[in-house]
Amino acid sequence: MKKINLTLIVLLLASLSYAQINYTNIVPNIVLDGTDTCFIDINSDGIQDLKFTQEDSATGLNGNGVGVTLLHYDIEFIGDNPSYDPSHLYPFKVDSNNVIDQNADNMQWVVKLGGNDVVRVMFIYFFSGVGIGEWKGGVTNGYLGIRLKVNNQWHYGWVRVDVSANNATQITIKDYAYNLMPNEKIHAGQIKDFGPSAVAVSYEDSLCGTVVGFVRRNTSSTLLYNIIYAKNNNGNYDSIAYVPANKPAIFVDRDTIVLFSPKIYRVSTVDSLKGESIVSDSAQSGYFKVNYSSYSANLVYHHFSGLPIENYLHFYRTHSNFYTTSFDSILKTNNVYMDTSNWYGPCRNYIAASVLSSPIYILGYGIMDTLKSNPASSCFYNIMYPNADFTASYPGGSMPTSVSFHDKSETSIKEWSWNFGDGGTSNLQHPSHSYTIAGYYDVSLTVTNCFGADSVVKTGIVHVGISSSELELGLKLYPNPANEYIMIELTSNQRINSISMYNLMGKQIVSIQNIYQSSYKLNISNNASGVYFIEIITDKCIVNKKIIIK
Numbered sequence: 001m002k003k004i005n006l007t008l009i010v011l012l013l014a015s016l017s018y019a020q021i022n023y024t025n026i027v028p029n030i031v032l033d034g035t036d037t038c039f040i041d042i043n044s045d046g047i048q049d050l051k052f053t054q055e056d057s058a059t060g061l062n063g064n065g066v067g068v069t070l071l072h073y074d075i076e077f078i079g080d081n082p083s084y085d086p087s088h089l090y091p092f093k094v095d096s097n098n099v100i101d102q103n104a105d106n107m108q109w110v111v112k113l114g115g116n117d118v119v120r121v122m123f124i125y126f127f128s129g130v131g132i133g134e135w136k137g138g139v140t141n142g143y144l145g146i147r148l149k150v151n152n153q154w155h156y157g158w159v160r161v162d163v164s165a166n167n168a169t170q171i172t173i174k175d176y177a178y179n180l181m182p183n184e185k186i187h188a189g190q191i192k193d194f195g196p197s198a199v200a201v202s203y204e205d206s207l208c209g210t211v212v213g214f215v216r217r218n219t220s221s222t223l224l225y226n227i228i229y230a231k232n233n234n235g236n237y238d239s240i241a242y243v244p245a246n247k248p249a250i251f252v253d254r255d256t257i258v259l260f261s262p263k264i265y266r267v268s269t270v271d272s273l274k275g276e277s278i279v280s281d282s283a284q285s286g287y288f289k290v291n292y293s294s295y296s297a298n299l300v301y302h303h304f305s306g307l308p309i310e311n312y313l314h315f316y317r318t319h320s321n322f323y324t325t326s327f328d329s330i331l332k333t334n335n336v337y338m339d340t341s342n343w344y345g346p347c348r349n350y351i352a353a354s355v356l357s358s359p360i361y362i363l364g365y366g367i368m369d370t371l372k373s374n375p376a377s378s379c380f381y382n383i384m385y386p387n388a389d390f391t392a393s394y395p396g397g398s399m400p401t402s403v404s405f406h407d408k409s410e411t412s413i414k415e416w417s418w419n420f421g422d423g424g425t426s427n428l429q430h431p432s433h434s435y436t437i438a439g440y441y442d443v444s445l446t447v448t449n450c451f452g453a454d455s456v457v458k459t460g461i462v463h464v465g466i467s468s469s470e471l472e473l474g475l476k477l478y479p480n481p482a483n484e485y486i487m488i489e490l491t492s493n494q495r496i497n498s499i500s501m502y503n504l505m506g507k508q509i510v511s512i513q514n515i516y517q518s519s520y521k522l523n524i525s526n527n528a529s530g531v532y533f534i535e536i537i538t539d540k541c542i543v544n545k546k547i548i549i550k
Contacts, residue, residue, distance in 0.1 A: 020184065021180065021186070022179075025175045031171075042157060042176060047071075061126075064167055069118065078091070079110035090120065090121055092134050093135050097188060098187065146178070196280045200214070204252070214249050224274070226245070284304060286354055290350055301373065316352075350375070354373070391406050393507075406430050416445065420433045421441035422441055438464050442460060444457040480548060485525070498513045499536055509527070509532075524549055533546055
């Protein structure tokens with residue numbers, strides 16, 4: 001019987017350590033036929049771990065067979081009790097990319113028996129025509145899942161072999177690998193590091209996009225960067241970004257904001273040898289949509305994937321004015337929730353949040369324990385595009401005049417750009433501005449959110465002038481105090497263009513435009529008692545007067 005000891009032919013092996021994966025490629029492949037055997041020392045410690053055997057009828061078999069033997073108690077492989085022979089354990093065939101870890105695909109780990117070595121049958125073909133074994137019929141690129149104890153800790157690995165379909169007359173040993181990190185899984189066929197061990201995907205409105213956060217795996221090699229992949233409509237993954245190793249483990253994808261379907265991502269690692277790892281498991285964003293009819297909303301939520309178990313769900317719903325948010329929460333029972341509460345307007349915006357049973361720690365970024373879905377609405381345009389609007393408090397008076405502006409824009413505005421009409425600007429949400437030169441001023445506001453920008457210009461909203469004593473002598477305003485009406489008369493060849501009335505909070509409660517008369521009777525019978533300010537704009541100036549309504 002010919003014996004082949006792989007530890008004696010190191011010149012034929014290409015053994016590489018890709019960070020945490022120790023990989024050995026057998027060049028050329030070892031082919032066993034007749035009654036050959038082959039010994040493998042997985043971790044090169046001088047102790048043989050496995051013996052592969054090809055046997056024929058000369059060994060006493062009533063046919064031909066291939067098998068593997070465990071040579072000591074610190075090496076095990078994944079095995080099974082098949083129904084055709086429940087009294088024996090057979091080496092299990094692991095498919096490419098299947099996970100090999102402590103669970104072993106729910107199969108059991110096979111240990112060495114006491115006493116003499118026992119050949120575990122992979123495939124035996126009897127001359128009677130019957131074939132048994134998990135590798136029956138022949139296998140190309142099948143994997144034997146193994147685990148090896150080093151320093152009293154398990155390391156998971158694999159051995160790749162071919163078994164001939166020609167009546168079990170040949171077995172070929174090609175390569176093998178094991179994980180240098182104890183108790184860490186390995187995929188069958190994996191020769192390089194994994195990507196990140198955890199990936200989380202969330203929609204973050206404050207960041208204007210989908211956040212891909214990941215946990216960097218501890219490794220003995222120097223990492224250069226991570227590659228972010230996104231699944232396209234054809235089912236393939238496109239590389240969309242590179243995250244340097246010295247940056248926080250987070251990427252914001254602003255080009256693929258989740259609005260119409262879930263987005264699926266994977267992440268890989270590139271080491272100092274420019275070797276790219278097998279990518280991480282896929283992680284899917286939560287997807288939220290609203291089916292609206294008859295003043296009720298059917299909220300359909302597709303849950304996140306690739307994450308720890310969700311503890312419960314939160315549903316957020318905006319009021320009709322979009323400034324405040326009411327908070328609803330329901331337990332996770334299914335993917336559908338019906339909102340039949342009272343409606344304050346034609347549209348409502350929603351967002352769902354998945355609260356995890358345990359937080360995900362993203363290195364360099366913080367804790368992501370609540371992952372948000374995309375926003376969704378019963379009238380979709382409200383959640384996408386901004387709508388610029390504002391008001392002005394005390395927009396007129398003698399110089400200098402300080403005017404307070406209040407942003408009323410919708411929705412989820414990120415940036416504000418004000419132009420006050422006299423060369424002054426501001427990026428505040430609610431700015432104030434002082435005018436020092438008399439005149440009419442057009443004020444504009446441009447707002448920007450994640451989806452675009454919108455602008456509004458209010459012509460002549462600010463009026464700055466000097467209330468002339470002579471003009472005021474020509475102005476009659478009576479009675480004051482009043483309870484039903486106030487007469488406003490001009491006697492200096494002027495016309496009244498507009499009249500506005502404000503309460504003490506600066507809120508405009510009356511606005512009458514395009515009067516073009518020298519007198520006007522203002523009805524105040526519907527106004528509550530109190531102190532008010534009337535602004536009268538004439539051809540030549542602006543006059544502000546205090547009035548009292550009883």
